[in-house]
Amino acid sequence: MEAVQLTKNFGSFAAVSGLNLKVQGTKCVGFLGPNGAGKTTTMKMFTGLITATGGAALINGVDVTKDKKAALASCSTLIETPEIYSALTPREALSMLCEIRGVPKAERRKRIDESLGLVKMTEWEDKRVGSFSKGMKQRVNVASTLLSDPEVIILDEPSTGLDPRGMAEVRSIVMSLKDRLIFMSSHLLAEVTEVCQEVAMIDHGKLLVYDTIENVTAKFAGGGGAVEVGFTRAVDEGLVSRVSQLSGVQTVTRTNERHIVVRFDPNLTARDKLFEGIAGLKAGAVSFEQSSGLEDAYLSLIKETL
Ligand SMILES: Nc1ncnc2c1ncn2[C@@H]1O[C@H](COP(=O)(O)OP(=O)(O)OP(=O)(O)O)[C@@H](O)[C@H]1O
Numbered sequence: 001m002e003a004v005q006l007t008k009n010f011g012s013f014a015a016v017s018g019l020n021l022k023v024q025g026t027k028c029v030g031f032l033g034p035n036g037a038g039k040t041t042t043m044k045m046f047t048g049l050i051t052a053t054g055g056a057a058l059i060n061g062v063d064v065t066k067d068k069k070a071a072l073a074s075c076s077t078l079i080e081t082p083e084i085y086s087a088l089t090p091r092e093a094l095s096m097l098c099e100i101r102g103v104p105k106a107e108r109r110k111r112i113d114e115s116l117g118l119v120k121m122t123e124w125e126d127k128r129v130g131s132f133s134k135g136m137k138q139r140v141n142v143a144s145t146l147l148s149d150p151e152v153i154i155l156d157e158p159s160t161g162l163d164p165r166g167m168a169e170v171r172s173i174v175m176s177l178k179d180r181l182i183f184m185s186s187h188l189l190a191e192v193t194e195v196c197q198e199v200a201m202i203d204h205g206k207l208l209v210y211d212t213i214e215n216v217t218a219k220f221a222g223g224g225g226a227v228e229v230g231f232t233r234a235v236d237e238g239l240v241s242r243v244s245q246l247s248g249v250q251t252v253t254r255t256n257e258r259h260i261v262v263r264f265d266p267n268l269t270a271r272d273k274l275f276e277g278i279a280g281l282k283a284g285a286v287s288f289e290q291s292s293g294l295e296d297a298y299l300s301l302i303k304e305t306l
């Protein structure tokens, strides 16, 4: 998908302004920016829900305004949590959507089974949606984006409003969708760090940066990645010093008795190599979490909100 000088004005207000962004391949790209930055507006232009004032939104090289059907043939979207009729079951709701979207009759059953399987709702396929939790409804919404087996999936804040378990479930579903391009907006930077390989950040309708998370973090978060490592026993000076000597490590800070934050140069050591190094010390490392590198970068790039 590609935005070329993509612009949307509401009256004299520029919600999206000359956006150039080309996202290719099979990966997950996070779309970040403060409230009102223009994320939903951009996604709506990509899906033909609103028309651009200027420039173009292309999917697989096809301009959405010129040939919406062809452009969206291989793309599906979930924008701002749609409500499903509460009297319907997931299977009924998805059947209806198959019909609306023109999924060939012969393929419908298979597509519905596969989509419900991917979001782990098979067990609930014949229960009424009205009795579902928000998280379960959102899983059905995500299933609806999978019906056409799309190459490109656009998700606008898919886990917003869900409880921690619901968020974790949506996250793991997104991570399980292999071999597709996923373009996902989110305010949850920990989620983006876990799910996405790349991020595009916008503010006031303009693109600030588009790069891999590692590069964005390296460039804008005080020059390095950071991970928090937990141990089964208290961390002593000896351990701090041994971790400090691993390749690429810049600083090691003890944050409490059993945790350290390791800042490292992602050009010298990838995160997985660092983990291997720390595990190799046989010091009882039990947890390894991305520290808020992306948050640091976000805060340094986005100075003030509206
Ligand atoms: N239909 C509309 N008419 C007028 N202004 C609009 C319309 N839709 C969006 N806007 C304005 O465009 C700007 C961008 O809105 P948009 O919804 O794209 O932001 P966002 O990045 O998705 O924010 P959030 O993170 O809060 O969802 C906002 O200032 C919003 O008020």
Ligand SMILES: [Mg+2]
Binding pocket: 039, 040, 041, 156
């Ligand atoms: Mg939005």
